[in-house]
Amino acid sequence: EDKVVQSPxxxxxHEGDTVTLNCSYEVTNFRSLLWYKQExxxxxxxxxLTSSGIEKKSGRLSSILDKKELFSILNITxxxxxxxxxYLCAVRTNTGNQFYFGTGxxxxxxx
Amino acid sequence: NAGVTQTPxxxxxxxxxSMTLLCxxxxxxxxxxxYRQDPGMGLRLIHYSVGEGTTAKxxxxxxxNVSRLKKQNFLLxxxxxAPSQTSVYFCASRYMGHSYxxxxxxxxxxxxx
Numbered sequence: 540e541d542k543v544v545q546s547p548x549x550x551x552x553h554e555g556d557t558v559t560l561n562c563s564y565e566v567t568n569f570r571s572l573l574w575y576k577q578e579x580x581x582x583x584x585x586x587x588l589t590s591s592g593i594e595k596k597s598g599r600l601s602s603i604l605d606k607k608e609l610f611s612i613l614n615i616t617x618x619x620x621x622x623x624x625x626y627l628c629a630v631r632t633n634t635g636n637q638f639y640f641g642t643g644x645x646x647x648x649x650x
Numbered sequence: 651n652a653g654v655t656q657t658p659x660x661x662x663x664x665x666x667x668s669m670t671l672l673c674x675x676x677x678x679x680x681x682x683x684x685y686r687q688d689p690g691m692g693l694r695l696i697h698y699s700v701g702e703g704t705t706a707k708x709x710x711x712x713x714x715n716v717s718r719l720k721k722q723n724f725l726l727x728x729x730x731x732a733p734s735q736t737s738v739y740f741c742a743s744r745y746m747g748h749s750y751x752x753x754x755x756x757x758x759x760x761x762x763x
Contacts, residue, residue: 545692580757581740581755581756581757582693582754584752584753587750587751627693629693631750636681636698637695638683638695638752639695640694641692
């Protein structure tokens with residue numbers, strides 16, 4: 540059974556801290572991994588990773604994939620209160636057009 | 651562009667009632683998806699569609715039906731609602747190309763009593 544696990548489930552940090560969110564997966568025929576940010580309502584796309592070791596970066600957020608150890612991390616540096624959200628990772632496989640989502644990490648950034 | 655819209659935003663049903671959730675997108679996307687999101691469970695795929703007139707089952711299809719008669723619309727039906735279907739439902743769509751980024755609607759909060 541395909542499985543995507545995120546850790547930690549929740550995290551509370553102070554503004555300015557750096558956080559690392561984890562996403563591990565066990566799927567058949569992995570193709571790509573995507574990160575989303577979910578604030579109050581709809582998830583919004585952050586990154587897509589397909590190759591190991593190549594960092595994707597957008598401002599204070601960065602992400603990297605390790606296809607040998609089957610995980611990805613999402614780093615957020617100098618956190619701000621606006622980073623408070625649920626962060627979801629999703630894995631796409633070769634079979635069909637489905638995406639398997641993890642349970643998400645709830646990040647709270649306090650001033 | 652409105653992006654992905656969902657109707658209704660909230661709904662309360664009694665056990666055994668039926669209803670249809672409507673998802674509409676104006677981005678000419680080929681693929682559309684219905685997910686449910688429950689606490690501690692993440693997003694789980696109910697059904698999806700790779701084009702007008704085609705649908706397929708996802709991880710948790712039981713108790714739901716879907717139709718995609720027009721490319722821009724994807725309907726999710728509950729024929730006989732059960733309390734276990736209390737959830738937040740998200741619709742998403744994406745292009746057929748290689749970006750794989752899904753665009754999500756704002757969600758529908760459904761409570762079945």
